[in-house]
Amino acid sequence: MELYIEQFKALGDKTRLAIIWLLNSVPGDLCVCEITDAIGESHCNISRHLKILKGAKLVKEKKEGRWVYFDLAKPQDQVQGYIMQALATIPADAFLEMAARLQLRLSLRDGNRCVDGVKSNNWRRVVNKVNGKNDINEK
Amino acid sequence: MELYIEQFKALGDKTRLAIIWLLNSVPGDLCVCEITDAIGESHCNISRHLKILKGAKLVKEKKEGRWVYFDLAKPQDQVQGYIMQALATIPADAFLEMAARLQLRLSLRDGNRCVDGVKSNNWRRVVNKVNGKNDINEK
DNA sequence: TTCATATATTCAAGTTTGTGCACATAATAT
DNA sequence: ATATTATGTGCACAAACTTGAATATATGAA
Numbered sequence: 001m002e003l004y005i006e007q008f009k010a011l012g013d014k015t016r017l018a019i020i021w022l023l024n025s026v027p028g029d030l031c032v033c034e035i036t037d038a039i040g041e042s043h044c045n046i047s048r049h050l051k052i053l054k055g056a057k058l059v060k061e062k063k064e065g066r067w068v069y070f071d072l073a074k075p076q077d078q079v080q081g082y083i084m085q086a087l088a089t090i091p092a093d094a095f096l097e098m099a100a101r102l103q104l105r106l107s108l109r110d111g112n113r114c115v116d117g118v119k120s121n122n123w124r125r126v127v128n129k130v131n132g133k134n135d136i137n138e139k
Numbered sequence: 140m141e142l143y144i145e146q147f148k149a150l151g152d153k154t155r156l157a158i159i160w161l162l163n164s165v166p167g168d169l170c171v172c173e174i175t176d177a178i179g180e181s182h183c184n185i186s187r188h189l190k191i192l193k194g195a196k197l198v199k200e201k202k203e204g205r206w207v208y209f210d211l212a213k214p215q216d217q218v219q220g221y222i223m224q225a226l227a228t229i230p231a232d233a234f235l236e237m238a239a240r241l242q243l244r245l246s247l248r249d250g251n252r253c254v255d256g257v258k259s260n261n262w263r264r265v266v267n268k269v270n271g272k273n274d275i276n277e278k
Numbered sequence: 279t280t281c282a283t284a285t286a287t288t289c290a291a292g293t294t295t296g297t298g299c300a301c302a303t304a305a306t307a308t
Numbered sequence: 309a310t311a312t313t314a315t316g317t318g319c320a321c322a323a324a325c326t327t328g329a330a331t332a333t334a335t336g337a338a
Contacts, residue, residue: 001233005151012148013326017140032285045327047286066284066335079228086221094140117284152296171315184297186316205305205314256314 010056016049021095024088029071031114038102043118067114149195155188160234161241163227168210170253177241182257206253
């Protein structure tokens, strides 16, 4: 019961729902800095939100040296199973720009692993290149 | 998107989750005062929580004179469908006492409609009678 | 070792939320 | 009309939440 409340509370936030949606949009896991650049918020904020999601057992983390990868957690019971299904069903409408930024960010990976920190030079370069063609990531 | 956030936020509260559970535990609808007596909080608080749930389109209301009945809302899309399924799956464990109070409260109905206000004399009477036998509703 | 970097945490605002109290509204009864 | 009753709302305040800035931790590189 307490866990359900914690889970619903964790999901009642724009940034955290965005994180969940990002994790649903890829087959594997995502690095903290990839999530940060895709959403475009400060890294400390993303870190905090990830901690809340982890506390609610909605995501699980895997450490690889300095990098920390997050993925959706396996449902602990039937209730959470339905919650995860609901989350997987959320349409892309409100997340199109963010989804494009994530794909761009994932193109920087090497051997399917993240090799760029938050707001790296590589990231700035590809963003600028894409911005020259269309207005992705434009405010 | 905003609606999903509002729905998750609405569900991230102990009292509101209790209200949803009560509505799931009966085939029909429930009167405000029945919900209030079953949960055992102040009527104004229950009223406010119901307003929040209604704003999130999780419950719908039906007015009958002075009495206002609430019921679970029909899902507006597939996401809410899964959310409602999750809610319907929440186990009774944490709500046993409350469920017993609701059944007792519903026994006061006349013609399947509520005829007693919050903390009525009838309610006090049946609660005292039951308390004489076991410790339901005991603090 | 020292430095750089990915991530986490502490602190201090500012904001939101939950609740008790009193009062307001609306519908019924007398 | 007045009284009663079921429900809703405004106010005030405490608790919880969100966030930016700075700082800390931890891992790897040189």
